[in-house]
Amino acid sequence: MKEHVADVGDLEPGEALALELDGPDGSLVPVALVRDEDGEFHALSDICSHGQVNLSDGEVEGSTLECWLHGSTFDLRTGRPTGLPATQPVPVYPVTIDGERVLIDLDVTANLNA
Template sequence: MSAQFACLVSDLDPEAALPVELTAPDGSDVEVAIVRDSDGGWHAIDDQCTHGAVSLADGEVEGCLIECWLHGSTFDLNTGMPTTPPASKPVRVYPVTIEGERVLVDIDAAN
């Protein structure tokens, strides 16, 4: 499988996140948060916080961090590593490609 269509560039302003559902090679659903950082850069990460099992797309984006709205853990959008507790496990990070107005995510190439 290769990169999949996730959303349009116009769907997301900087410092915002959007939950999307993509399809894994085995046919299962993968919930991904598409995120634009403060500089307008694009990121794709697992949409579930590794501590509280809630959507990260509902959290605040600041710089290259996204904050879980439930307990305040923050995750680095480039590495998926938690930068503040209580989360201690990283989220997966997926490659993003912009083709014209289309945002594509390759869930097969997760970090």
């Protein structure tokens, strides 16, 4: 189910926002909502697969998000690590823009980690 999490104007290009959303099983899911430098929105797990810290506190560079703790970088589209030390991907979730509303669907994991 798509959930309204923000409005388009809430994030400038190059910014990330930490969210806690209700998952399909009722548990809270930490999600980083990221607007890349081209203005596109992405949603991925807010927990680094290497350091277990919030990715939303890191730096957005192009279409990647860098973990602030050890410098791992993740592709915003696929969740795949693009820089060490992380070797495991993080889940990504579909984002839909409906007018000015940003919607995330936690019922679907959209990563392309295979």
